[in-house]
Amino acid sequence: MKGMYFIDKGLVKVHKKWGLDKELILRIARNGDIVGHRGLGGDLIYPVSGTALEPTDVCFVDLEFFNSTLKVNQELLFALMMFFAAELKESEKRMRNLAHMPVKGRIANALLFLKNKFGVTSDAAINLLLSRQDLASYTGTTYETLFRIMNELAEENAISMTGKSIVILSEDILLGHTKDN
Amino acid sequence: MKGMYFIDKGLVKVHKKWGLDKELILRIARNGDIVGHRGLGGDLIYPVSGTALEPTDVCFVDLEFFNSTLKVNQELLFALMMFFAAELKESEKRMRNLAHMPVKGRIANALLFLKNKFGVTSDAAINLLLSRQDLASYTGTTYETLFRIMNELAEENAISMTGKSIVILSEDILLGHTKDN
DNA sequence: CGCGCAGTTGATCTTCGTCAAAATGTGTGG
DNA sequence: CCACACATTTTGACGAAGATCAACTGCGCG
Numbered sequence: 001m002k003g004m005y006f007i008d009k010g011l012v013k014v015h016k017k018w019g020l021d022k023e024l025i026l027r028i029a030r031n032g033d034i035v036g037h038r039g040l041g042g043d044l045i046y047p048v049s050g051t052a053l054e055p056t057d058v059c060f061v062d063l064e065f066f067n068s069t070l071k072v073n074q075e076l077l078f079a080l081m082m083f084f085a086a087e088l089k090e091s092e093k094r095m096r097n098l099a100h101m102p103v104k105g106r107i108a109n110a111l112l113f114l115k116n117k118f119g120v121t122s123d124a125a126i127n128l129l130l131s132r133q134d135l136a137s138y139t140g141t142t143y144e145t146l147f148r149i150m151n152e153l154a155e156e157n158a159i160s161m162t163g164k165s166i167v168i169l170s171e172d173i174l175l176g177h178t179k180d181n
Numbered sequence: 182m183k184g185m186y187f188i189d190k191g192l193v194k195v196h197k198k199w200g201l202d203k204e205l206i207l208r209i210a211r212n213g214d215i216v217g218h219r220g221l222g223g224d225l226i227y228p229v230s231g232t233a234l235e236p237t238d239v240c241f242v243d244l245e246f247f248n249s250t251l252k253v254n255q256e257l258l259f260a261l262m263m264f265f266a267a268e269l270k271e272s273e274k275r276m277r278n279l280a281h282m283p284v285k286g287r288i289a290n291a292l293l294f295l296k297n298k299f300g301v302t303s304d305a306a307i308n309l310l311l312s313r314q315d316l317a318s319y320t321g322t323t324y325e326t327l328f329r330i331m332n333e334l335a336e337e338n339a340i341s342m343t344g345k346s347i348v349i350l351s352e353d354i355l356l357g358h359t360k361d362n
Numbered sequence: 363c364g365c366g367c368a369g370t371t372g373a374t375c376t377t378c379g380t381c382a383a384a385a386t387g388t389g390t391g392g
Numbered sequence: 393c394c395a396c397a398c399a400t401t402t403t404g405a406c407g408a409a410g411a412t413c414a415a416c417t418g419c420g421c422g
Binding site for chain 1: 368369370
């Protein structure tokens with residue numbers, strides 16, 4: 001059955017495997033976002049996986065129903081268009097980062113982005129539901145490399161780590177790593 | 182003035198610089214496509230450059246006008262939504278390739294993609310308007326590396342090169358390089 | 363106490379980027 | 393038509409970033 005999922009509550013990572021042990025997290029979707037919209041395109045299916053990072057409620061929407069709803073709901077259609085446009089922008093940013101930015105920069109970038117988008121608490125703690133493995137997958141690197149870089153960042157007093165939690169101490173230092181030339 | 186460009190005729194590469202001498206070609210747009218739509222998002226501007234690869238006619242559309250047109254033109258809005266969805270899908274594919282696929286695979290991929298999308302002639306020749314430098318930028322590698330890989334591909338009889346033109350001899354061999362695991 | 367597993371560190375190896383030189387092409391003026 | 397300057401393409405050597413592999417640590421848990 002073709003269709004897509006609206007996320008009602010929760011957090012879902014959308015990822016795509018490569019080979020046996022490599023994956024890239026394409027994006028992290030939360031409530032209000034859409035997952036599985038690729039069925040829209042119509043042409044070849046491009047399978048991606050979605051994994052809930054916390055107890056999550058999703059709502060499956062049949063493609064037929066979706067399309068007919070769009071026809072009468074201008075608002076929804078517009079919102080959807082904007083959603084895709086924003087996702088595309090974000091995706092293109094990350095594409096360039098993957099192409100030319102060194103790992104350290106990509107990690108710094110990711111921390112800032114995740115903090116900004118998902119940091120619920122007022123302090124700088126990123127109470128991510130992402131594991132270290134997920135962080136590595138998100139930045140397109142390996143588990144081991146992620147550690148080393150995180151340690152470097154900790155030594156620079158850009159972040160601090162106690163157990164699972166990561167706290168950003170200095171956004172400026174992180175930003176410094178994301179600068180080009 | 183805010184707005185965007187519709188490409189009426191021609192070919193435009195959309196690229197983004199990194200540092201002094203690095204760039205990534207985000208996508209290649211042709212007639213019917215839209216360039217500069219990032220103004221839509223509303224939030225921070227993310228500047229990208231567009232360069233015409235051949236004599237190109239574009240049509241500037243004021244954002245105000247565009248928005249008001251969308252309100253009354255359901256068809257256009259829907260088409261736009263689909264356009265973004267398709268671009269996003271493509272972008273996410275390339276993102277994963279950049280993250281995990283070796284250069285050779287990315288180049289093979291790019292050749293197949295470009296042939297498929299822009300190969301006008303019936304034979305396998307890709308009469309690209311892209312220079313070698315552009316190809317390198319598109320695959321996120323350097324000029325020199327691109328050469329070496331292209332030579333390897335030629336030695337494998339996957340492609341042949343005479344002067345500027347590139348001919349795909351075997352899609353299968355190219356496909357082989359794009360396989361994971 | 364021993365087993366297993368995530369976290370951590372160390373050592374090596376590969377890929378690819380970088381820099382520089384050589385080869386080849388291209389234009390220009392005599 | 394040739395000689396020279398200059399740009400582009402091609403090849404070579406080297407080095408750095410990061411992946412890979414393997415060992416070691418702590419730590420929970422039966």
